Amino acid sequence: MGISIGMVGLGSFGSAFAKLFKAHPAVDRIALCDIDPEKIRKFAEDPFFADKFSPRDAYLSLDEICKSDVDALVIITQHWLHAPQCVRAMEAGKHVYSAVPLVTLPCMDEILDWCDRIIETSGRTGMRYMLGETTCFYPEIMFCRRMAEQGRFGEFVYSEGEYCHDVDSADNLRRVMQIRYGSDSGAGWPRQLADYRSRNIWSGPMDYPTHSAAGPVYVMKTHAEKVTAYGFTAKDPFFHDHTQKFSNEFALYKMANGTTVRLAETREAAGQLGNHEVAFRLMGTHGTFSENRWYEVKREGDYSQRYRSVELDEKELYDPLPPEVHNEFKTVLGEKAGGVGAGDFIPSGHRGAHPYMVHEFIDALVHDRLPVINAWEAARYTAMGVTAHKSALKDGETLTVPDWGDAPQ
Numbered sequence: 191m192g193i194s195i196g197m198v199g200l201g202s203f204g205s206a207f208a209k210l211f212k213a214h215p216a217v218d219r220i221a222l223c224d225i226d227p228e229k230i231r232k233f234a235e236d237p238f239f240a241d242k243f244s245p246r247d248a249y250l251s252l253d254e255i256c257k258s259d260v261d262a263l264v265i266i267t268q269h270w271l272h273a274p275q276c277v278r279a280m281e282a283g284k285h286v287y288s289a290v291p292l293v294t295l296p297c298m299d300e301i302l303d304w305c306d307r308i309i310e311t312s313g314r315t316g317m318r319y320m321l322g323e324t325t326c327f328y329p330e331i332m333f334c335r336r337m338a339e340q341g342r343f344g345e346f347v348y349s350e351g352e353y354c355h356d357v358d359s360a361d362n363l364r365r366v367m368q369i370r371y372g373s374d375s376g377a378g379w380p381r382q383l384a385d386y387r388s389r390n391i392w393s394g395p396m397d398y399p400t401h402s403a404a405g406p407v408y409v410m411k412t413h414a415e416k417v418t419a420y421g422f423t424a425k426d427p428f429f430h431d432h433t434q435k436f437s438n439e440f441a442l443y444k445m446a447n448g449t450t451v452r453l454a455e456t457r458e459a460a461g462q463l464g465n466h467e468v469a470f471r472l473m474g475t476h477g478t479f480s481e482n483r484w485y486e487v488k489r490e491g492d493y494s495q496r497y498r499s500v501e502l503d504e505k506e507l508y509d510p511l512p513p514e515v516h517n518e519f520k521t522v523l524g525e526k527a528g529g530v531g532a533g534d535f536i537p538s539g540h541r542g543a544h545p546y547m548v549h550e551f552i553d554a555l556v557h558d559r560l561p562v563i564n565a566w567e568a569a570r571y572t573a574m575g576v577t578a579h580k581s582a583l584k585d586g587e588t589l590t591v592p593d594w595g596d597a598p599q
């Protein structure tokens with residue numbers, strides 16, 4: 191028997207995943223859930239879903255779908271709802287996939303409490319939790335994981351993670367927030383933000399740190415020990431309205447493996463520092479990855495043969511997917527001529543991350559294993575941001591980053 195999946199939250203981002211989860215060959219039933227029936231209808235009436243969706247499997251609330259017999263829920267609701275909804279789902283006996291972030295709230299201690307609760311609930315109930323962090327499935331991260339597994343970096347030295355998303359960039363944050371606050375489930379949130387402001391609780395972009403933090407942690411398989419960080423006091427009223435004191439934050443970490451990491455989260459700074467809005471770089475004693483270039487040095491032999499640098503073709507950086515998964519995803523994502531790189535389909539959605547994230551979650555359930563971005567791993571990314579923001583509020587005081595240890599084997 192296959193896996194049954196309930197899609198919770200069919201808004202802008204959830205809509206991008208419904209067809210992929212439905213298409214995965216190990217999924218034999220799909221349920222749809224949103225408090226807005228119109229959002230369910232557009233998928234329920236699509237013939238593509240007919241062989242795995244029954245009208246009985248349309249649910250208008252999380253509570254309703256938690257009472258159903260589906261195996262797992264994919265929660266892609268607004269960012270302040272994720273952690274409570276994931277805990278609720280795991281308590282109801284469902285495995286959960288959560289859109290990033292683990293949760294975003296103006297109070298950093300509340301975010302840490304939710305890390306604690308997600309880990310405790312996943313550990314106690316045995317339900318699998320996966321954070322759908324797109325960065326971990328970017329082509330350069332797949333390539334660097336392979337290089338790391340082969341020892342090609344030598345000793346890790348230094349890494350950088352950046353998420354540069356200006357409020358007025360093409361994916362305009364003012365419009366995104368209007369949509370997220372505009373639905374029934376979002377309408378009450380501005381009042382709650384006002385309550386935090388009345389208590390003088392202010393956040394910054396490090397409350398959503400997963401895109402910058404994930405690369406260094408995921409590739410080096412380590413965690414942060416200490417941080418010192420600074421913030422740029424927001425100029426645009428948008429940030430005040432969203433309870434953000436800082437619109438840009440920058441942090442330097444001492445990592446448990448002896449390396450140094452620098453993260454940058456910018457929301458009020460034009461453009462981006464690297465080739466993409468999410469950038470990742472990693473230097474090792476023998477290998478370095480930066481902006482799609484791989485540099486390698488040998489320490490012995492003829493001096494003229496010691497150094498090489500190659501420009502990498504993005505398509506060649508992807509890991510392969512199992513052929514049966516690859517073939518089904520082709521029906522959703524379309525084919526490309528030539529069959530290069532990840533195969534003859536075009537991995538798309540956040541630079542090709544989406545099909546890989548879907549497969550990772552389903553494969554973890556099929557093989558009864560922890561997903562790679564499990565509760566313990568997700569807490570590491572989150573704690574890096576939370577502690578950086580606390581440091582920035584204290585003008586760069588060096589603080590210890592909390593850690594919950596490695597995920598149980």
Ligand SMILES: NC(=O)c1ccc[n+]([C@@H]2O[C@H](COP(=O)([O-])OP(=O)(O)OC[C@H]3O[C@@H](n4cnc5c(N)ncnc54)[C@H](O)[C@@H]3O)[C@@H](O)[C@H]2O)c1
Nearest residue numbers: 199201202203204224225252266267268269289290370375
């Ligand atoms: N790179 C990335 O990983 C990335 C990119 C974009 C969005 N996201 C994340 O995706 C999430 C969703 O973003 P969006 O833009 O789609 O938001 P959205 O507001 O368009 O959609 C949220 C949907 O969830 C539904 N919902 C809320 N509470 C519910 C409940 N209790 N039961 C059923 N349905 C419920 C809403 O009705 C709405 O349709 C955000 O948290 C965001 O952080 C991640």
